[in-house]
Amino acid sequence: MVALPTTPADILPFVIAIVTSHAFITIVFFPGFIHLMLITMFLTWYERKILARIQLRIGPLYAGGPGGILQPIADGVKLIFKEVMVPYKADKPLFLGIPLALVFLAALPFAVIPFGQNWVIANLDVGIVFVFAVTSLFPAMILLFAWASNSKYPFLGGLRSLFQQVAYEIPMWIATLSVVMLAGSLNLVDIVNAQAKLWFIIPAFLSCVVFFISIMAELERLPFDLPEAEPELVAGWYTESSGAIFMLLFLGLYMKLYLMSSLVTALFLGGWWGPAFLPQPVWFIIKTIFVATLIIIPRGVYPRIRVDMLIRIGWSRLLIIALVNLFVTIFLLSTGILASWGL
Amino acid sequence: MALDPWLAIIIWGVLIIFLTGPLLTLPIFWSRRRPDPFRDMPFESGQVPQGEARTRLVMQYYPYLLMFVVFDVVGMFLFAWGISFNAIPLSESIYVVLFVVLLGAPLGYALHLALHRENW
Amino acid sequence: MVALVNYIIVSAALLGIGVYGLTVKRNAIRILFAIEIIVNAANLNFAAFTRYMNPAQVTGQVIVFYSIAAAAMEAAVGLALILVAFRLNSTIDVRKLDKLKG
Amino acid sequence: MSLVPPDLIFVILAAVTIIGSILALQAKELIYGAVALAISFIGVAGFFVFLDAPYLAMLQIAIYVGAIVVLILFTVMLVRRGSLDEMTDRAEGGEGTVGLWLAGLLAIGIAGVAALAGPNLPTDTQPASLPVSSLGPVLVTQYPVPLIILALLLSSALLGALILAKVDK
Numbered sequence: 001m002v003a004l005p006t007t008p009a010d011i012l013p014f015v016i017a018i019v020t021s022h023a024f025i026t027i028v029f030f031p032g033f034i035h036l037m038l039i040t041m042f043l044t045w046y047e048r049k050i051l052a053r054i055q056l057r058i059g060p061l062y063a064g065g066p067g068g069i070l071q072p073i074a075d076g077v078k079l080i081f082k083e084v085m086v087p088y089k090a091d092k093p094l095f096l097g098i099p100l101a102l103v104f105l106a107a108l109p110f111a112v113i114p115f116g117q118n119w120v121i122a123n124l125d126v127g128i129v130f131v132f133a134v135t136s137l138f139p140a141m142i143l144l145f146a147w148a149s150n151s152k153y154p155f156l157g158g159l160r161s162l163f164q165q166v167a168y169e170i171p172m173w174i175a176t177l178s179v180v181m182l183a184g185s186l187n188l189v190d191i192v193n194a195q196a197k198l199w200f201i202i203p204a205f206l207s208c209v210v211f212f213i214s215i216m217a218e219l220e221r222l223p224f225d226l227p228e229a230e231p232e233l234v235a236g237w238y239t240e241s242s243g244a245i246f247m248l249l250f251l252g253l254y255m256k257l258y259l260m261s262s263l264v265t266a267l268f269l270g271g272w273w274g275p276a277f278l279p280q281p282v283w284f285i286i287k288t289i290f291v292a293t294l295i296i297i298p299r300g301v302y303p304r305i306r307v308d309m310l311i312r313i314g315w316s317r318l319l320i321i322a323l324v325n326l327f328v329t330i331f332l333l334s335t336g337i338l339a340s341w342g343l
Numbered sequence: 344m345a346l347d348p349w350l351a352i353i354i355w356g357v358l359i360i361f362l363t364g365p366l367l368t369l370p371i372f373w374s375r376r377r378p379d380p381f382r383d384m385p386f387e388s389g390q391v392p393q394g395e396a397r398t399r400l401v402m403q404y405y406p407y408l409l410m411f412v413v414f415d416v417v418g419m420f421l422f423a424w425g426i427s428f429n430a431i432p433l434s435e436s437i438y439v440v441l442f443v444v445l446l447g448a449p450l451g452y453a454l455h456l457a458l459h460r461e462n463w
Numbered sequence: 464m465v466a467l468v469n470y471i472i473v474s475a476a477l478l479g480i481g482v483y484g485l486t487v488k489r490n491a492i493r494i495l496f497a498i499e500i501i502v503n504a505a506n507l508n509f510a511a512f513t514r515y516m517n518p519a520q521v522t523g524q525v526i527v528f529y530s531i532a533a534a535a536m537e538a539a540v541g542l543a544l545i546l547v548a549f550r551l552n553s554t555i556d557v558r559k560l561d562k563l564k565g
Numbered sequence: 566m567s568l569v570p571p572d573l574i575f576v577i578l579a580a581v582t583i584i585g586s587i588l589a590l591q592a593k594e595l596i597y598g599a600v601a602l603a604i605s606f607i608g609v610a611g612f613f614v615f616l617d618a619p620y621l622a623m624l625q626i627a628i629y630v631g632a633i634v635v636l637i638l639f640t641v642m643l644v645r646r647g648s649l650d651e652m653t654d655r656a657e658g659g660e661g662t663v664g665l666w667l668a669g670l671l672a673i674g675i676a677g678v679a680a681l682a683g684p685n686l687p688t689d690t691q692p693a694s695l696p697v698s699s700l701g702p703v704l705v706t707q708y709p710v711p712l713i714i715l716a717l718l719l720s721s722a723l724l725g726a727l728i729l730a731k732v733d734k
Contacts, residue, residue, distance in 0.1 A: 027355055033362060080366065083374040088384050091596075096367065103363050104356070111355045112348075121355055122348035125697050129422060129623040136415075136631030140603070143638055147596065162635065163404045166411040169631075173418040181428045186697055244370035248363070311407055316454050319414075323443065326421075330440075334433050349614055353574075402643070405546075405730050408636055412539045413723045415632040416532045419624050420704070420715075423528070427701035438709040445716040449723040456727055465575045465615070467686045471679035473579045473612070477586055479672025484590040486664035492641060493590060496602050499633070500586045503609045506625075514616040515686070521695055521703050524618050528704065531621075531628055532715055536722035538633045542640045543729040549644040550732075 022118070030281065031115045036107060039285070040254045041072035046289075047254075047296050054300030075247075082243030087150055090240070094148035099241070099248035102141050106255035109134045113262050114189045116272045116280035127188040128180065131263065132173060135218070138256070139165040142237055145249075149240040157236030160307055165218055167314030172214035174322035175207040178329040179267045182338070192271030199270035203332055206325040208268040210318050212294075215260040217314065219253070221295055223302040261291040406457045410450065417446060470511035477504035491545045491555040495538065502534045575615065582608030595641045603634045620697050 005014040018024055026032055045060060049067065052059030060068035086092055112127040114120040124130055139162045146158020180186060182203060183194040194200075201208045216223075220236075238249050265271060265287040274283035305313075332338055424431070424439050477500055484497030506527045513523020549555050552562075585605030592598040606629040613622035679686070704712065 023351060023354075027351065027358060032355070033358060080370055081374075082370070083376065084367075084371050088380065094596075094600075096371070100360075100364060100367055103366075104359050107359045107363070108352070108356055111352045122351040124348040124352070124619075126619045126623050129419075129620065129627070133623040133626040133631065136627050140630070140635045140638060143635065144596070144600070147638075147642065159404075162639070163407055166635070167407055170411065170414040170418055174421070177418075177421050177425045180422060181425045184426060184429050184698070186422070186426055243374070244367050248367055251363075251366075308403075311404060312454070312457070315407060315410065315450075315457075319450075326443075327440075330428075330436070333428060349619075405639075406727050408639060409539055409543070409723060409726045409730070412535055412628075412632040412636055413719050415628050416535050416719060419627060420528075420532070420712075423620065424701045424705055427698040430698065431702050431705055435706050435709065438705060438712055442712055442716045445713070446720055449720045449727075452724060453727055456731065465572060466683070468679050468683040469575065469579075470612070470616075471686075472676045473582065475672045475675035475679065476583050478675065479668040480583070480586045480590065481668075482671055483664050483668035486667055487661055488590060490595070492595060492637065492644075493598065495637070496589045496598060499602065499629075500589065500605065503586075503606065503629075506621075507609055507612055510613055510616045510618050510621060514618070518617075519695075521700050524621055524700060525703055525708060527613075527618075527621050528624065528700075529711060529715060531624055533718065535628050535633055536718055538636060539726045540722050540729070542636055543726040546640060546643065547729050555644055 023121075026119065026121050031110060031113065031119050031121055036110055036255065036258075039258055040251060041076070042069075043254045043258060043292060044072050044075070044250070045069055046292075047299075050293065050296050051300045054297070079243055079247040084244055085242050087240045090150045091148035094144050095240075096245070098141055098145040098148065099245050099252070102138070102145075102252035103248050103255065105134055105137055105141065106252040106259060109259055110255075110262075112188055113259070113266060114192055114271060115262075115284045117189070119272075119281050120189060123189055124187065126186050128176060128186050128191070128263075128267075131188075131259075132169075132176075135256070135259075136169060138218075139169075146237040149237075151240050153239045154237045157239070161220060161237055163311050164220070164307075164314070167311045168214040168217035168318065171210050171314060171318035171322045172218065174319065174326060175204075175210040175214065176267060177322075178204045178207040178325055181326075181329050181333060188266050188271075192266055192273070195270040196273055198338070199268065199273075201268040201270075203338055204268065204325065204329065206321055206328065208264075210322045210325065211267070212264060213318060214314075215264065216295060216298070217310070219257055219260055219295065221257075221299060223298060223304045257292060257295065258288065261295065262288045264288075264291045404457070406453045410453050413446070413449070417443070467511055467515040470507060474504045474507045474511070477501070477507065489556050489558050491548065491557050491560075492542075494557065495541050495545070498541075499534065499538065502530065502537075506530050574611075578608050578611040578615070581605070582612070596638065599634055599637050599641060602637070603630045606630050606634070617695065620700055 005011045028034065045068070048071070049059045051057075060071035062068055063071040063074045084096075086095055109131040111121040112124045112130055114123075142161045142165075143158050146154045146161070149155070179191060179200050182200055183191040185191060185194070191200075238246065241249055262284070265284060269287045269291070271287075272280035272284045274280075274287075278286075420442070421439070424436070428436070481497045481501035481504060484493060484500065488494055488497065509523045509527045509530065513520065513526075517523065545555055548560055552560060554560070582605050585601045585603075585608055588601035589598045589605060592601055606625060610622040610625040610630075613619070613625060
């Protein structure tokens with residue numbers, strides 16, 4: 001860190017030193033804010049395009065750019081100029097505060113996601129547990145927002161969302177535990193470095209499957225989108241949101257989609273590792289978009305399942321599979337089969 | 344020259360608050376508010392909302408919530424053990440296996456209870 | 464820099480708030496809040512003392528580990544008790560839950 | 566070294582924790598109380614980060630805020646109807662004063678003793694820089710019996726809570 005300026009003449013060099021420092025670039029530009037916003041906006045457009053292709057439609061077209069790629073900007077401008085409506089007898093502080101908190105919580109874990117060997121905001125020793133600790137606050141947020149709306153559909157949707165996220169959080173953690181044991185670290189940079197020779201999807205395949213299904217449920221994606229099931233609950237827990245509140249909620253949800261996809265990439269798909277003709281962050285983003293595509297596609301294909309079945313699958317099937325995989329990992333590690341890959 | 348990771352996270356968090364905060368505070372500030380009891384009414388399929396909105400709670404899934412609290416703790420303990428799996432002799436890891444197995448019994452009972460709706 | 468005394472003062476303040484809630488409040492859920500605040504004060508003390516008095520060991524952290532786990536279980540059982548009390552008496556005012564009074 | 570002096574962060578954290586816990590007990594709506602309690606827990610987690618125990622901080626957030634507060638919120642919503650709205654949470658007569666005196670004496674007593682002993686207490690030691698991975702071996706190799714007892718505690722707590730919450734027929 002550079003010394004604080006003492007004379008007026010020092011201020012300009014100080015500012016330049018700050019702006020060109022690696023920390024500033026990582027926080028503001030690349031894995032930081034601007035990249036995050038651009039990718040999130042891209043994902044909203046990308047999802048609409050993919051769903052349109054599946055259903056033999058065209059999707060967004062007229063907002064400019066190739067394929068209407070400027071659509072998210074048009075949407076944002078539209079939503080930001082709409083009236084902020086708070087339903088009758090709603091809990092105003094919670095109703096307005098939760099969307100901001102949701103975006104904050106969705107964006108905070110990106111600090112520890114490594115987009116490259118040095119492209120990480122905070123090289124945190126408890127990285128993956130930090131991500132889980134922050135994302136475990138989502139159910140409470142959604143329950144509070146649903147409660148604050150003072151409306152029946154959001155409340156039902158919020159309760160469904162609570163139980164669903166709660167049911168799939170533990171299988172997700174146990175599935176990650178195998179990866180943590182293989183890498184011997186909670187630091188995401190170390191975890192990706194441990195995959196230089198062998199991606200963890202191979203020794204921990206069951207984990208990967210469990211983790212993927214769990215994040216589908218955490219993200220409330222089809223076939224697990226009961227909290228926002230259109231035919232039953234209008235729009236689920238965000239029925240009453242409109243304008244800027246709706247925009248913030250969607251920003252948060254798509255950031256969470258990107259976050260979970262990047263977690264799959266970092267934990268199972270070898271993170272930034274790939275043939276050297278592309279730089280590391282590009283590989284990471286390509287893999288992440290691929291995972292996001294896998295998460296989006298079922299929305300155009302599958303029906304949804306019943307809520308009690310959904311919760312039971314999480315607890316009785318996925319948790320058991322994750323625990324079985326834990327013992328498989330113990331076996332693999334204790335017999336030293338993976339020693340030739342440096343694990 | 345790297346920042347302390349926690350300091351970087353604090354800066355990142357403050358940056359998010361300052362850059363996304365205006366997305367809500369500015370529309371509140373500039374949007375024209377026309378209070379109207381009919382427009383502010385909660386959506387209920389076009390009907391006038393009936394009764395209290397915050398009443399109907401699904402007690403049926405309460406055991407799952409209790410299971411979550413218990414297995415949250417278990418998960419965090421397993422993580423603390425998992426990072427240093429290679430540093431711990433296998434004979435000592437038996438205790439962790441026993442720990443997991445011991446929790447299998449209440450898990451089975453909770454799943455059994457949760458299956459029967461009439462219990463709640 | 465921050466000294467151990469500062470942590471003890473914060474922890475004592477939390478303990479005082481918790482004891483106040485425990486003695487004054489009538490709502491069973493609030494009493495549970497007060498208990499959790501007291502447990503937090505204790506945990507803070509454990510972590511602070513192990514950091515300042517014995518920085519090379521993690522023993523204090525392990526104690527906090529177990530303490531948090533026990534507090535979680537206490538909250539789960541306590542809330543289930545409150546639920547039962549509410550179902551039986553349709554109140555959670557601890558001054559009115561006096562059926563056992565002779 | 567860093568731009569933000571640690572003392573400032575400490576004061577902010579202390580304010581967040583203490584005001585959060587006061588609001589948790591004094592807020593009119595129980596839901597706000599639960600939210601304030603969650604904020605107070607996050608403040609304590611911040612202290613743990615400060616005390617070079619980041620894993621404890623994550624544990625605190627994941628278990629207290631992620632699980633216990635959710636359970637509290639759900640229970641509040643379950644028992645909220647009717648009983649809580651009419652119920653006064655104010656102390657009657659002398660109770661409030663007695664509680665305030667008791668709590669104040671306790672807190673000021675402990676803080677006073679600590680402040681008197683202040684010069685003898687360590688002010689700052691070198692950061693221990695214990696790696697996160699040092700927690701696991703101690704947990705498993707030095708304290709295996711408490712681990713098993715914890716498993717029994719967790720099992721019995723889950724069973725007990727389930728049986729309590731069940732409807733008797």
